[in-house]
Amino acid sequence: MATSCSNFVGLLDGKLHPNHIDSAQKYCERAQPLLTLRNVALAFLLYQAVAFIITAIYRITFHPLAKFPGPFLAKITPLYEYYYTFVKDGKMVQHCMDNLHPQYGPIVRTMPNHLTINDSDAFHEVHSVGMKYLKDPGFYEGFRCPDSSFSAVDPYIHRKVRGLLNPMFSKATVLKHEPVVLEKAALVVKRIEGEIEKAGGNQTLLAMRRLIYAYIFEIASDYIFAGKYDILNQPDMKHRLLDGLVSAVEALPMATHLPTLAYVLEKLFPYPVAVKLGLDALTGQAELRQGTHGEVKRILAERESGTLKKKTIQGKPSVLSDLLDKGDEPGRVAREANFLIGAALEESAWTILATVYQLAANKDCQQRFYEELKQLSPNKEEYVSFQQAESNSYVAAVIKEALRVTTSVSGFLPRVCPPEGATIAGKHIPGGTVLDMSIYMVHNDPKIFPNPKKFDPERWLQPNSKKLDRYMVGFGAGTRICLGMQLAYLNLYVGLSALFRKYEFDLTEEMKKEGWLWTEKMVSTKRGLEPDFLVKHRED
Numbered sequence: 001m002a003t004s005c006s007n008f009v010g011l012l013d014g015k016l017h018p019n020h021i022d023s024a025q026k027y028c029e030r031a032q033p034l035l036t037l038r039n040v041a042l043a044f045l046l047y048q049a050v051a052f053i054i055t056a057i058y059r060i061t062f063h064p065l066a067k068f069p070g071p072f073l074a075k076i077t078p079l080y081e082y083y084y085t086f087v088k089d090g091k092m093v094q095h096c097m098d099n100l101h102p103q104y105g106p107i108v109r110t111m112p113n114h115l116t117i118n119d120s121d122a123f124h125e126v127h128s129v130g131m132k133y134l135k136d137p138g139f140y141e142g143f144r145c146p147d148s149s150f151s152a153v154d155p156y157i158h159r160k161v162r163g164l165l166n167p168m169f170s171k172a173t174v175l176k177h178e179p180v181v182l183e184k185a186a187l188v189v190k191r192i193e194g195e196i197e198k199a200g201g202n203q204t205l206l207a208m209r210r211l212i213y214a215y216i217f218e219i220a221s222d223y224i225f226a227g228k229y230d231i232l233n234q235p236d237m238k239h240r241l242l243d244g245l246v247s248a249v250e251a252l253p254m255a256t257h258l259p260t261l262a263y264v265l266e267k268l269f270p271y272p273v274a275v276k277l278g279l280d281a282l283t284g285q286a287e288l289r290q291g292t293h294g295e296v297k298r299i300l301a302e303r304e305s306g307t308l309k310k311k312t313i314q315g316k317p318s319v320l321s322d323l324l325d326k327g328d329e330p331g332r333v334a335r336e337a338n339f340l341i342g343a344a345l346e347e348s349a350w351t352i353l354a355t356v357y358q359l360a361a362n363k364d365c366q367q368r369f370y371e372e373l374k375q376l377s378p379n380k381e382e383y384v385s386f387q388q389a390e391s392n393s394y395v396a397a398v399i400k401e402a403l404r405v406t407t408s409v410s411g412f413l414p415r416v417c418p419p420e421g422a423t424i425a426g427k428h429i430p431g432g433t434v435l436d437m438s439i440y441m442v443h444n445d446p447k448i449f450p451n452p453k454k455f456d457p458e459r460w461l462q463p464n465s466k467k468l469d470r471y472m473v474g475f476g477a478g479t480r481i482c483l484g485m486q487l488a489y490l491n492l493y494v495g496l497s498a499l500f501r502k503y504e505f506d507l508t509e510e511m512k513k514e515g516w517l518w519t520e521k522m523v524s525t526k527r528g529l530e531p532d533f534l535v536k537h538r539e540d
């Protein structure tokens with residue numbers, strides 16, 4: 001720059017008044033280089049602002065979704081949804097139900113390329129059997145595992161993986177596991193007895209969260225990798241893999257909404273740093289991965305050394321060893337295990353805890369539930385079997401109502417409209433649009449479930465109740481319906497029957513005041529008070 005300035009002065013030399021030369025020299029001294037960091041940043045911001053304005057104008061004028069109603073900000077930027085997801089801690093679905101759909105109707109533009117659809121029949125159109133509406137890559141690829149049953153977007157990969165897994169989760173296979181589930185339920189009861197004894201009377205205040213997570217974790221880990229953790233027999237019921245799973249849930253919105261940022265954070269804060277800084281959501285994911293990879297390594301090593309006990313205690317192969325037997329690649333098997341154990345744990349544990357709350361808050365239902373269980377198992381010391389419980393219409397109605405009211409997977413499950421477009425809820429939707437629909441919305445549709453917030457098992461026992469079954473979509477629907485549904489039913493029927501046959505549950509005064517606070521992280525997650533309940537023995 002100094003050279004160019006002296007050239008500039010030199011060029012003018014002799015043609016200008018000395019004063020001009022002087023001021024030109026001063027100008028050159030003051031002049032800043034053009035390519036400073038500040039200028040580059042300004043230019044970048046300017047570029048971003050102009051690009052944003054042009055994109056925003058396009059989104060509200062010529063974009064294929066321009067004519068769909070919705071809040072102005074939501075039409076021009078995804079920040080609108082991010083606000084409810086991140087700043088408001090998982091309140092987008094609730095916001096749509098309470099405010100957007102009443103104001104704009106059943107189809108609302110909630111992001112530039114997303115429509116939220118609140119129409120219970122349309123749910124089945126979109127979540128149907130076949131390959132028409134595929135999982136949205138923008139959301140599911142955030143899990144960074146394109147070859148797992150849960151997050152595979154490519155329908156051919158998904159079909160192949162489900163083909164391998166389906167037989168391992170059929171009702172007949174799952175039922176072989178019932179003795180394990182009954183054994184774990186008995187351990188839960190033993191711990192409750194211990195707590196009541198410690199309290200020195202007939203009742204106690206029971207912290208249930210860890211107990212129920214440990215119950216499900218033991219069942220699922222036994223089923224998936226024949227893991228023997230024995231957490232229910234340990235004083236603190238802690239295990240790294242279990243704790244990792246629980247914390248990893250908090251990272252779901254970041255992974256699904258801002259996958260690049262999630263990736264960058266993971267790289268910026270590798271495991272040891274994340275542990276030091278107490279970043280539970282990041283350490284949780286790492287611990288989950290380490291844990292499942294460790295299980296696959298163990299199974300492979302046992303296979304090589306010929307020490308693999310191919311069967312778990314009940315003569316049932318574990319899912320992972322079965323997959324390896326079928327020639328599945330070990331790396332993929334480990335990734336699959338992450339999803340299987342994650343999906344099995346969070347949803348089942350949530351459903352049991354939230355159902356205990358509902359039954360404790362609705363004492364009439366709890367009493368009838370207990371009486372039915374007593375009929376099935378007159379001897380208090382014996383456990384109600386899955387088949388007994390399932391064939392009792394009131395017990396089955398409690399489980400259905402529990403799955404409806406507590407809705408474990410409450411967030412949006414985005415699907416992509418096929419390229420040719422489709423007619424949904426009476427409107428033509430352009431191809432490529434992302435369709436956000438939520439099970440929570442179907443379960444709380446007052447046209448189908450009048451007074452939807454009420455926990456009312458009787459609604460499933462009316463002469464015309466059969467038609468309601470179509471709208472109990474707690475496990476999703478269509479081709480991507482939950483793989484572990486039968487295992488979940490087994491856990492729920494056996495677990496809840498064991499608890500309510502033997503004990504009466506009540507809410508604490510604090511819980512009565514606060515109610516059941518929760519939020520949505522794709523899956524429902526507890527907020528507010530811990531799920532602690534007053535528990536006392538049933539007389540007989």
Ligand code: HEM
Nearest residue numbers: 149150340343344347348408409475476480482483484488
């Ligand atoms: C009460 C318990 C459970 C509930 C409410 C539940 C609910 C759901 C829902 C709604 C979906 C669809 C998600 C989507 O469309 O993105 C799903 C998928 C899935 N669930 Fe479950 N689930 C439960 C238990 C389990 C268990 C015990 C397993 C066992 C391993 C499991 C494994 C899976 C898998 C692998 C998928 C992906 C299926 C696919 O896309 O093909 N779930 N679950």
